[in-house]
Amino acid sequence: MLIKSPGKVLDRLEFLGTWQNCLYLLKGKEAMIVGGGMSWIAPELERQIASTDFDLSRIRYLAITHSHFDHCGAVPYLKRKLPQMNILASSYARRVFSNKKAVQFIASMNEKMIDRAGLLEKAKEIDLQFDAIQIDRVVADLDTVDLGDGIEVRFLEVPGHTKCSIALYVPALKILFPSDSASFPTYDGKGIAQPSPQYDFRLYKELLKKLASLEVETLAFEHHGVLMGEEARRFLGQAIEKAEEDRKFIMTMVHNQESLEAVVQKFAGEFQEQTRFPFLTPEVQKSVAETVVGKILQA
């Protein structure tokens, strides 16, 4: 089953944000927000936070799974709203957030989307400025955070999509938050999107196998919702196959002497079709496809 709309997923898990930018509220005695979204979805978050009957003072953590602009853009807004939260990320993500140029890029991509969504006025009203992210605690492989009531979160370092990527696993509930370290469902919910190994394709596949070995009943993505049950159990195996298929597809194009430019164009176009992300500009789309194709050819 694929859950496309924000709301209650399990007693302990709420889906926040939107279909394309998903965040989660994981509830023990204390609670953790998983994912940092983008600032343009803050009006949705504003409504969702206002309408929850959950005691907001219990939200003690926010985990950023990696430093891409579409996974951390709403963090400054959320931290202003819930200042008691400790912000968690990998040590490499902390390094990225201490880099002025990286922060400026994240801010500009989030601002552009606010403008395109016609939310400039709203952004002033609820203060959506992306100024900085202060990491309160660095998490490393196999670190845990105990939320109480039997809900322990285990962090897994998965440096394939980016060097700074982490996944979160909740053994008691068999929930995995793979972020972009695995493919996610396509926009129409019927297929599986391209792999995105922007750091290392070998590691990407290796770590995907590691994630696939976990017992999973719920896969909570940061793009395109939540898979549950049988579909969740099968998905990561399919993601491994998809990564191999896409590698073969690229190798075949190169073998047929297509130009690298043509391969990149085709790959970028396919990703756009699969995701229809309104926040990816054509330039970013192209540069991501260049990186991914390069990493796949290198492996």
Ligand SMILES: [Zn+2]
């Ligand atoms: Zn990403």
